[in-house]
Amino acid sequence: MTLFNYLRALALFYRLLLPQTALLSAVVLGATWLGAGLLNTPWPPRLGPGLVLMKLATFPVVAYLGQRLRPEQHWLFRNLHLSPGQLWAPVLVLDTVGFGAFVGLLNQLWA
Amino acid sequence: MGLMERNSTPHLLEADGIQLTLGGRVLLSDVYLRVTTGQVVGLLGRNGCGKSTLLQAVFGTQRVADASVRVDGRRVVPAYRQPGLLSYLPQVPLLPAHLTATGAARLLGVDVEQALAAFPELLEQRHRPVGELSGGTARLLEVLLLLHTNTAFSLLDEPFTGVMPVHIDALAQVIRDLKQRKGILLTDHRYAEVLALCDVVYLLHDGRLECLPDPLSGLRDRGYLK
Numbered sequence: 001m002t003l004f005n006y007l008r009a010l011a012l013f014y015r016l017l018l019p020q021t022a023l024l025s026a027v028v029l030g031a032t033w034l035g036a037g038l039l040n041t042p043w044p045p046r047l048g049p050g051l052v053l054m055k056l057a058t059f060p061v062v063a064y065l066g067q068r069l070r071p072e073q074h075w076l077f078r079n080l081h082l083s084p085g086q087l088w089a090p091v092l093v094l095d096t097v098g099f100g101a102f103v104g105l106l107n108q109l110w111a
Numbered sequence: 112m113g114l115m116e117r118n119s120t121p122h123l124l125e126a127d128g129i130q131l132t133l134g135g136r137v138l139l140s141d142v143y144l145r146v147t148t149g150q151v152v153g154l155l156g157r158n159g160c161g162k163s164t165l166l167q168a169v170f171g172t173q174r175v176a177d178a179s180v181r182v183d184g185r186r187v188v189p190a191y192r193q194p195g196l197l198s199y200l201p202q203v204p205l206l207p208a209h210l211t212a213t214g215a216a217r218l219l220g221v222d223v224e225q226a227l228a229a230f231p232e233l234l235e236q237r238h239r240p241v242g243e244l245s246g247g248t249a250r251l252l253e254v255l256l257l258l259h260t261n262t263a264f265s266l267l268d269e270p271f272t273g274v275m276p277v278h279i280d281a282l283a284q285v286i287r288d289l290k291q292r293k294g295i296l297l298t299d300h301r302y303a304e305v306l307a308l309c310d311v312v313y314l315l316h317d318g319r320l321e322c323l324p325d326p327l328s329g330l331r332d333r334g335y336l337k
Contacts, residue, residue: 001194009218016207072203078172078191079198079205079257080218 001081009080013087014094016073020065021095024058025102044106055099059092122148122263124197124294125181126169131161139165139175140318146294146311148263151286153305153326154298155335156315162298163202165315166266169296170199182263198257200267205253208242212252215241219260226259227252229281247273254282258289265289267297271304283308302336 001009029044032051036043045051066073077087127143138161146152156162167173169180171189180190190197206215212233216223227234233252241249254270271279279301286295286308299305306312312326314333323329330336 005218005220012207012210012218070207072201072205073207074172075199075201075203075205076207076215076218078170079260081192081194083189083192 014091020062025099028054044110047100047103124264127179129168129175129178137318142320146296148294150310151290151295151308153309153312160315163268166268198260198262198265200257202268206241209240212237221256221259226255229285264294269299271299271301
């Protein structure tokens with residue numbers, strides 16, 4: 001498989017997961033917003049290890065939801081000779097970086 | 112480079128040592144299976160007897176301890192990770208609904224016009240999302256794309272399901288043409304079509320795989336055909 005085709009497959013995989021990752025990112029931000037209201041923690045949240053860990057902890061849920069909602073989706077990727085790790089690792093990094101960039105943007109806007 | 116591109120000598124796919132117990136029931140028991148390029152091999156058996164599980168064990172997505180899947184004597188587990196070796200059509204839909212035939216073909220490295228050439232009405236719909244096609248048309252598309260992937264072997268789980276009778280003969284002819292360059296292992300409940308197509312027929316019964324020297328009488332004797 002060429003690098004270009006791999007990136008294409010990765011984009012398709014990410015697109016299939018995007019509704020779940022976006023929803024759970026919103027849940028994480030919603031929890032920090034709630035925390036800001038109840039516990040007087042800062043809002044928008046600072047990008048630190050705690051927030052990144054919270055975001056990373058959503059991925060098992062994303063995987064579970066993907067498996068429940070579209071149990072058949074992995075067959076196409078196996079036919080492209082891609083292992084779960086080759087798909088999940090870049091998506092995990094990309095989505096977490098995207099989330100971090102969004103939190104950074106929120107901090108800029110609120111500053 | 113795919114296995115098929117390296118040389119034109121026949122390749123041998125073998126799977127053995129496949130034993131699987133699910134929920135206390137022995138599903139597969141010490142199965143041995145072989146397919147060579149240039150062959151269409153049928154895998155028959157009743158619903159729930161383990162045909163799909165066996166195909167997935169060969170493909171490598173169903174983990175089976177001690178399973179040995181070999182190509183030309185070389186162990187390839189999980190086989191799906193080897194480029195140019197296997198493609199697998201599952202019973203469930205393969206392609207995401209928003210993907211078009213053209214997009215799927217591009218991903219799979221298939222020439223869409225060549226793959227759909229025997230089905231002009233399907234070729235006309237190659238730019239439509241799969242989700243807009245009827246179930247049978249989408250199934251036909253998936254079978255054709257996987258058959259045309261550059262792999263030495265294709266494993267097809269119920270390729271005729273939902274396909275219009277008028278298309279089944281044409282699809283069978285495509286399979287016959289393609290077996291010149293690949294080995295095809297298929298399972299389907301349309302026994303008449305499978306028997307007419309296959310060079311070798313295996314029957315999976317009570318977890319054991321039996322190669323039927325005379326498939327028609329073998330199936331009749333065992334009550335699979337009237």
